[in-house]
Amino acid sequence: xxxxxxxxxxxxxxxxxxxxxxxxxxxxxxxxxxxxxxxxxxxxxxxxxxxxxxxxxxxxxxxxxxxxxxxxxxxxxxxxxxxxxxxxxxxxxxxxxxxxxxxxxxxxxxxxxxxxxxxxxxxxxxxxxxxxxxxxxxxxxxxxxxxxxxxxxxxxxxxxxxxxxxxxxxxxxxxxxxxxxxxxxxxxxxxxxxxxxxxxxxxxxxxxxxxxxxxxxxxxxxxxxxxxxxxxxxxxxxxxxxxxxxxxxxxxxxxxxxxxxxxxxxxxxxxxxxxxxxxxxxxxxxxxxxxxxxxxxxxxx
Amino acid sequence: xxxxxxxxxxxxxxxxxxxxxxxxxxxxxxxxxxxxxxxxxxxxxxxxxxxxxxxxxxxxxxxxxxxxxxxxxxxxxxxxxxxxxxxxxxxxxxxxxxxxxxxxxxxxxxxxxxxxxxxxxxxxxxxxxxxxxxxxxxxxxxxxxxxxxxxxxxxxxxxxxxxxxxxxxxxxxxxxxxxxxxxxxxxxxxxxxxxxxxxxxxxxxxxxxxxxxxxxxxxxxxxxxxxxxxxxxxxxxxxxxxxxxxxxxxxxxxxxx
Numbered sequence: 001x002x003x004x005x006x007x008x009x010x011x012x013x014x015x016x017x018x019x020x021x022x023x024x025x026x027x028x029x030x031x032x033x034x035x036x037x038x039x040x041x042x043x044x045x046x047x048x049x050x051x052x053x054x055x056x057x058x059x060x061x062x063x064x065x066x067x068x069x070x071x072x073x074x075x076x077x078x079x080x081x082x083x084x085x086x087x088x089x090x091x092x093x094x095x096x097x098x099x100x101x102x103x104x105x106x107x108x109x110x111x112x113x114x115x116x117x118x119x120x121x122x123x124x125x126x127x128x129x130x131x132x133x134x135x136x137x138x139x140x141x142x143x144x145x146x147x148x149x150x151x152x153x154x155x156x157x158x159x160x161x162x163x164x165x166x167x168x169x170x171x172x173x174x175x176x177x178x179x180x181x182x183x184x185x186x187x188x189x190x191x192x193x194x195x196x197x198x199x200x201x202x203x204x205x206x207x208x209x210x211x212x213x214x215x216x217x218x219x220x221x222x223x224x225x226x227x228x229x230x231x232x233x234x235x236x237x238x239x240x241x242x243x244x245x246x247x248x249x250x251x252x253x254x255x256x257x258x259x260x261x262x263x264x265x266x267x268x269x270x271x272x273x274x275x276x277x278x279x280x281x282x283x284x285x286x287x288x289x290x291x292x293x294x295x296x297x298x299x300x301x
Numbered sequence: 302x303x304x305x306x307x308x309x310x311x312x313x314x315x316x317x318x319x320x321x322x323x324x325x326x327x328x329x330x331x332x333x334x335x336x337x338x339x340x341x342x343x344x345x346x347x348x349x350x351x352x353x354x355x356x357x358x359x360x361x362x363x364x365x366x367x368x369x370x371x372x373x374x375x376x377x378x379x380x381x382x383x384x385x386x387x388x389x390x391x392x393x394x395x396x397x398x399x400x401x402x403x404x405x406x407x408x409x410x411x412x413x414x415x416x417x418x419x420x421x422x423x424x425x426x427x428x429x430x431x432x433x434x435x436x437x438x439x440x441x442x443x444x445x446x447x448x449x450x451x452x453x454x455x456x457x458x459x460x461x462x463x464x465x466x467x468x469x470x471x472x473x474x475x476x477x478x479x480x481x482x483x484x485x486x487x488x489x490x491x492x493x494x495x496x497x498x499x500x501x502x503x504x505x506x507x508x509x510x511x512x513x514x515x516x517x518x519x520x521x522x523x524x525x526x527x528x529x530x531x532x533x534x535x536x537x538x539x540x541x542x543x544x545x546x547x548x549x550x551x552x553x554x555x556x557x558x
Contacts, residue, residue: 088455107454114455121448126470126547135466136456169551187456 020059021095028062028242028254034102036063037223038087038191043096045082056082058248059096064191069217069224071234073281074244074252075289080227083249084195087225088114100191109191113184117196119176123168123183130155130164133183147186154186157216174205178212185216192217194226198233207265210237214263231285235259235277236268243284246291253284335517343517348525352506360503361529363419364491367426371483375431376476379438380468389439396435404428404490408497422494422502429490430483437479441472474548477541484533492526503529 018027020042030036045057056079064070074080085091087098089108098105100112116122123132133154137147155161158178168176177197184192194213198206210233217224228234234241238257245252259273268274323337335343348357382389382396404425415421445468453459453467495504503525510519542549 085451090451090454108457110457112455114452116448116452118448121446122452124449124466124470125551126473127466136458139456139458139462139466167547167550169547169554183456 018061020061022059022250025059025250026252028060028251029240030061031063031065035065036099037066037101038064038225039099040083040087041097041099043083043086043098044094045079045086045091046094055248057086057093058250060244060249060251061096062242062251062254064223064225066190066223067221069214069226069237069239071238071241072225072227072244073229073231073234073241073285074249075246075285076229077247078244078288079247079249080229080244081195083244084114084193084225084227088112088193111188111190113187113189113192115177115180115184115192115194115197117199119173119180119197119200120169122180123176125167125169127167128164129160129166129168129171129179132168132179133186136183136187150186150188151182154182157185157219158182158212172205174201174209177201177209181209181212181216185220188220190223192222192224194224196228197226199229206233211263211265213237231281232269232278235274235281236263236265241277241281243281243288245288252288255280333516335520339517340520343515344521344524347518347521356501356506357503357525359419359501360491360495363422363494363502364426364487364529366419367423367430367491368484368487370423370427371430371434371487372480374427375434375479375483376438376469379435379476380442380464380472382435383439383442383472384468400432400436405493408494412498417498422491422499425494426487426490430487433482433486434476434479437475437482438472441475442468444475445471474545477545481537481541484537485530488526488530488533 017024020027022042022044028040030039040060040062043057043060045055047054047056060083072080072083082091086093087105089098089105089112092106100109103109124135127135130151133151134147137150142150152161155164158181160175160178160182163171163175168179171179180197197213198209201209213224213226214237216222226234226237228237235257241255241257242251243253243255244250255277257277259268259271259277326334326337326340329336382392407428408421408425411421411424415424449467449471453463458466492504492507495502496508499505503522507519507522507526510516510522
């Protein structure tokens with residue numbers, strides 16, 4: 001990374017330069033074929049609109065090893081949601097591919113769950129909390145006793161075992177998002193995608209939910225991809241942070257978060273290492289916002 | 302106390318109107334405005350049990366049949382048209398055409414094609430009452446929340462499950478609004494369908510009274526029609542409250558917050 005302005009940074013930059021169909025650009029951490037659970041290769045998305053083509057994502061390449069909690073952070077409008085939709089099979093990429101456990105993703109995969117930002121719009125308002133959590137299992141044809149057990153466990157895991165008879169809209173925002181997380185947990189996915197899940201809840205609830213995600217991740221051994229625009233959140237939660245450039249998006253940097261495994265809202269956040277990492281990510285995001293691109297892709301437009 | 306107050310609100314205006322009418326009609330000399338004694342007499346002598354069974358119940362039966370067929374047809378076609386863009390584009394001009402044709406003008410044609418029995422009368426009711434349900438269902442399906450739809454996709458809820466757990470409940474507020482409009486259209490068409498080539502029915506009876514200048518009896522028939530409308534509306538409200546409890550609750554929460 002000759003163009004990196006961050007030579008004093010303590011962070012190991014895993015981003016390597018690679019020759020892609022879009023030029024010589026940095027890519028995220030990749031693993032040898034067959035080792036990654038989720039792999040994104042040269043993903044590109046161009047929206048065709050009446051006003052012309054909009055290139056939301058230029059070229060993204062990275063791998064998620066099994067069992068890791070990776071945070072994706074980028075400036076607003078950096079195509080985070082587009083990327084997530086492509087990974088979850090809701091959106092067909094213009095070029096490139098997404099593979100989950102070796103299989104090409106062409107539609108929503110069976111072993112993947114998504115938690116959206118808009119909790120108020122992702123829960124079924126005509127169903128009670130329990131029914132909301134149970135529905136995906138019911139539709140999948142799981143027998144009643146088994147799914148009942150899974151639903152109970154999931155509700156307990158998110159601390160909602162006392163409100164199964166409530167409707168989602170009777171709950172606070174934070175609790176609604178817990179229901180959405182419980183639904184994802186009960187679904188027993190291998191990969192859990194979270195699209196800015198806590199952007200719309202208040203700061204205190206947010207801290208609780210962050211710890212909840214860490215706990216659920218450890219308990220279930222699920223692989224999590226957590227998309228956020230909040231720098232502190234990405235450093236606090238992740239074992240790795242992928243920083244995206246501004247749109248058209250490429251991987252700006254892929255860094256390892258070498259904080260202790262046990263994280264604590266007070267201790268971790270006030271540690272020197274946290275401050276360093278946060279500082280680094282913040283700087284990178286500022287650079288991204290100003291339009292700095294660690295590649296020659298800019299010239300290629 | 303609260304129930305007493307609610308009850309007063311419900312019966313208050315009808316009671317006032319009734320008293321006003323009694324006072325006003327008592328000194329009526331007009332042939333077309335019978336006094337309240339004439340009216341109550343006419344009402345009790347006209348709407349006997351045998352008249353109920355020969356005229357009112359068959360009419361109400363056709364009305365109910367027409368409404369049920371309209372609801373089923375409107376929702377099924379509405380779901381299809383709302384779900385497929387190509388079908389919508391294909392059907393839209395045609396639907397606008399048929400919707401613009403008043404069902405009444407088709408009665409003579411229907412008489413020739415279907416005959417003059419119950420089928421024809423039900424067909425007339427359906428032809429008018431199906432549109433609000435159909436068009437509202439289409440709108441309801443189309444206005445599906447994108448996040449909810451994405452969520453269902455990611456949990457692989459598709460096919461029949463998608464219709465049952467997602468599309469139908471999500472379109473239900475609009476469907477209910479459509480049904481509400483259809484009820485009054487159906488009642489009007491029930492009366493009109495009995496105006497041609499009929500020998501029994503509520504609409505037929507009222508027209509007969511009009512033609513034979515049995516004015517108090519005619520008025521009493523109109524009152525019966527009104528009462529049927531009120532009963533239908535009450536039943537609808539009870540059903541609606543139950544089916545859309547979540548919707549009203551959610552709205553209240555949003556307004557309160």
